[in-house]
Amino acid sequence: MPPKFDRKLNQHGVKGAYYGGEWVDLEDCAGTFQPDSSKCSGCPTRATCPRSQSRNAASTLANKDTVYDVVIIGAGCIGTSIARELSRYALKTLLVESADDVSQGATKGNSGIVHAGYDDKPGSVRAKFCWPGNQMFPQLDRELRFGYQKNGSLVVATSTKELEVLEELMERGNINGVENLRIIQKEELFQMEPALNPDCIAALYAPDAGNVIPYEFAIALAENAVDNGVELRIRREVTAIAKKEDGCFEVDLRHWEPQDYVDVRKKMGKSIDGTESKEISLLSLVMRLCVSFPASIVVMEGLVRFGLLEPSSKDDTKMVMTIVAFISTALVLFLPGGKRHRGTSVLKDIVAKCPPPVGSGDDGKVTLKDMFQGGSGSKTVQHGATVALESVKAKYVINCAGSYSDQIARMIGDDSFYIKPRLGDYILLNRNQGHLAHSTIFPCPDPVLGKGVLVQQTLWGNLILGPTARDMHNKETRDMSNESIQEYILSKCKQLCPYFDAKEAIHGFCGARSKSSRGDWIIEPSSKDANFIHVAGIDSPGLAGSPAISLYVVELMQKAGLKMPPNINFNPNRAPIITPKVGLRGLKMGPPGKNDSDGKDEATMAKNVICKCEKVTELEVVRALRRSLPIDSTQGIRKRTRAGMGHCQGDAENYDCECRVRAIISRENGVSPEEVGGRPWPATSTLSQRWVYKDDMQKEGLEKRMNNN
Known part of the structure; x- marks a missing residue:
């Protein structure tokens, strides 16, 4: 029997929250982690976004002469x-992403560690940016409220030889400017x-190391950027870039949508993409006349482009009259405090029409190429169909394409x-294992594989184990079986923390790191063009x-x-999506229909539990949908609210949270349930079943592989 460790660690959102790196008790969250929403960007919340783009991108799509x-x-x-x-600057900036949401690449598939910087080779580009970046996280979190915990990291030694490695790491950290490092002894x-x-x-202790949920970090950054004027288009694959005679780049984009969505829209007689349609051309003319109604411009174009508003006839005059008639509705939609009209269907009726979660471990994984372009959110995995070809002009291009950046x-x-x-x-292990680690715990680094595996409590209280370091140019590591991967992770982590229960595994995932042929980060103008x-x-x-x-990129x-006048309307603050809770206090659980709202009563939505494991409420889901990023899948909500991330992983027989x-x-997007994307399975998971807690054979296999040395 393993010994008992009588300590309870804080979990973000449970009786409090992490704010600026430190823990804040629930009674102190008001005004700190939970600010006055009127002082935050994008608040009060508004209606949902057009599909696959931010609200402010719609009018630009209609104007082919726009130069970013x-x-x-x-x-x-x-x-x-x-x-x-x-x-922060008065620029026209466009952010494009090939996947179906922000953060779908390597950002989604990593441990979320805010490293201190002692491991980086002095003089390297990594060393130049790691420690300064680390020191910016507390203030970033005070502004964006994504949840940042300064939990510290430990590199542990088990021999006198490894003690020498700790000394070398501390010296390297001192050269890199890392502060507060020290070697602590066993007691x-x-x-x-x-x-x-x-x-x-003994261990090298770096108290300034921390951790975040990496996709929540990126989502917070993207939301605030869009709230402050940046345009976003998702599901846009860059296919070509050319320099034109006027000195601008022309960036060609392929807009794709999931085939299931396309088929449903066609079946319903709705348009998929109206970029080249007569309605859009006419809309562009009307929009130029309606310059005093910028919010309604965005709405009108979105309504027509996505089939939510059909022309009354082919006659241009009637078309204009139809659009003008909707302007007042659009203003109500976007003015602070405005409410979006929704259908009268109750959630119970919609849930009944939702297909159940499907997929098993036999469905196959995403390919390496797919991981470069968004993994489970990539065009191939989503069976994407091209719905439009777009071209944008820009004075400058920044290549942040991760594993696809060389292409x-x-x-x-x-x-x-x-x-x-x-x-x-x-x-990833269940929350009941999180108490086994507070700091991020590393072994002494391997001279070839680097930092090696880690054991860490996540912000939400789970225990995370891994990662492997499988170079894809190496056949032996490239072709490792699921069982071999699990054995590597579990047996290595057992050497750090021998008391975790491998049978408490609830999820497995993978990320593709974009190591460059230069062996260091590349942050520089292209030798082919200084504006790239x-x-x-x-x-x-x-x-x-x-x-x-x-x-540094701004520099x-x-x-x-590039001339960069300040954005005088820049607002650095963002409100969180989640609401900290104390158990089920003030919450209500039950079958669909019992506690559901009509989407208008916030008090009802705040009590209605949608995901039992993570205690996610209807209001939190709605709050995420009404932010500034487009969301049209349960996976998008899962990353923002944790609905479906608990130990049952959205099991339909438990609480059916994915259908909810x-x-x-x-309801919120005004579409049929068939148009809403679901969570793919197994994607990059090494687990043979999505609902691990039901599978005794799989749990026994994990325990066996943990004990293989």
């Missing part, structure tokens, strides 16, 4: 950090982390680097360095000649 100051390719933590930083170490391997004798570089004839992808696999900036090959600790990288843009979420999206 900057186009950013890639909406991971790097691209969104840069977008948010550029939103203090086990006071901090009693569940460590008893063989540990983007080739589009302008730049072959100065290539990406050597490295996959990192993880296993590479931010490429950003592997670990890229998340930690991302805020500092964005400041590069200024040196390249789908019903709310259907």
